[in-house]
Amino acid sequence: MPTVFIAVQCCQCSTMQVKQRNKSNKWTCVVCNQKQFVRQVFAQGPVVGDLRLFVQSSNMSR
Template sequence: MPQEHHVLQCFKCDTFQVDIVKKSPKWSCKMCGEKQCVKEVYAKASAKDCRVIVQSLNQQRLTQPEFKQRVDPLGENVEDSANYSEGNIFQGEQ
């Protein structure tokens, strides 16, 4: 039986990532290393399909103005007020 994968978003760096479905609801961000609980699953599919979805979501996040992170003059990230839970466009494609 193949492993199940899901698409998650890091609360700290807002990056979408693929992770293997585990019994434990905890996961660690591969970009910033932050340990966190699964809050929302954006898609469940094979690893290959999840990678395509993650690439699309991260590209969309970087190209749309409301998803861009603002940076202050010191180079530190400033929290963005965009609501990402409404951007769940792949929920129906499982």
Template sequence: MSQEIRVLQCIQCKMYQVDIVKKANKWQCKICRQKQNMLKEFFRGSGPECRVKVQQLNLERGVQEEKLEEDLFLTAQEQLDQKENSLEKQKSTPQRKTNKWADYVDEPIEIPQKTAVVPPKIDEKQEELPMNFNRSRNKVSRSNKRLAESPQTVNKKSCSKWNDFL
């Protein structure tokens, strides 16, 4: 005795699929995993018969959806063309398009150019600044100073592809 199989349509994804006939009227869609009650049985028969019927029904549904999408696209394109034609009639002279960022950017500031810059003369009598390189200005204890980089961070930096360019 062969099993009876039925053809059902999912409520969520609208795909037709086969399901084994059982006592409970609940089934789960194999595509979207939606658990649902059986609302309508489209066909009942053996496995190969149901498979052919599912392929036929899904093909018909796909063709209908494509035709509907194409019709929607054509009507939307016609409406767009009509709007463009009405706008062209209203605009006899083309207006200058402005940059949308121009509202947010300040006007460029013009800097007056100087003809020649003369360096100021240095008096020989000016006091010289003390240049004592042996003494450190910052007397910070070694515990507060920044520690050397750990070997882990050094390794991370060495494997960068940009090191060749630095």
């Protein structure tokens, strides 16, 4: 099974982050340490570098 990366947004601090998709759909924000579920996937792909550019531009625009 190929590795899939997703771009998600924290519900508390609104920071976009790239995470590896897992079965449980739970993740922890590295900025505010909030544990949460994946509510919306903003982008996904097999290469983390493609998503990193999207996440960086989203975080710089807020």
